[in-house]
């Protein structure tokens with residue numbers, strides 16, 4: 001099946017009772033595992049790579065792998081660049097066929113974030129890709145919950161209007177990099193953002209957010225949900241168990257065990273997101 005933009009994935013079933021899952025897929029095993037979940041659930045899906053992934057493979061190699069696997073899949077797939085902080089990286093991704101890019105200007109001043117995101121939108125429009133921007137700060141691993149910069153409603157509204165982004169990542173109290181889902185996000189803030197912002201909202205750091213909070217967030221305007229850490233943690237747990245039981249397990253078998261753990265968790269997430277059966 002052909003590769004789609006995120007806007008297309010959401011348009012295929014416009015009701016606000018589901019969200020599309022973004023599964024960060026840093027290598028071929030993770031990509032295959034995420035797609036296996038999407039196929040099993042008949043769900044559209046987003047395969048994403050970012051800085052963690054390019055520590056091990058070039059953006060070109062990752063794009064080529066995602067493209068081939070997405071074309072082989074019988075469900076709609078978007079291939080997405082997560083958290084780009086430089087325009088050059090966005091250019092590189094668009095040149096190798098990403099159907100969607102996120103520009104993360106959350107560490108910049110509001111004015112610089114607007115200016116750079118506008119440039120990303122112009123570049124992406126030419127390439128036919130969708131764009132996600134960010135207002136507010138969803139902290140990276142190691143940050144304390146007190147360092148979260150929750151999204152300001154006025155700024156987010158202005159940002160969406162000035163930039164023309166297709167999706168907006170907002171900070172609601174989640175934190176990247178959590179291995180346990182224990183956080184409840186600020187649903188009151190989300191409710192107001194959902195009413196004020198005309199584009200679909202994105203929840204980052206979803207590994208740390210409880211299923212119940214995620215379900216509620218979807219009813220208030222979150223339409224894309226990013227999961228990375230929980231997938232890696234699920235794979236590591238199962239691989240460790242296998243190696244503890246049988247230390248000489250073949251490498252390919254260990255990787256397959258990890259992949260199957262990812263598929264199992266991704267299936268659960270797709271059901272929580274209401275994404276099953278939307279393909």
Ligand code: 13P
Pocket residue numbers: 024082083175176177178203204205206207208226227228229230
């Ligand atoms: P987690 O670290 O909670 O999985 O978040 C993933 C994410 O938001 C990627 O952009």
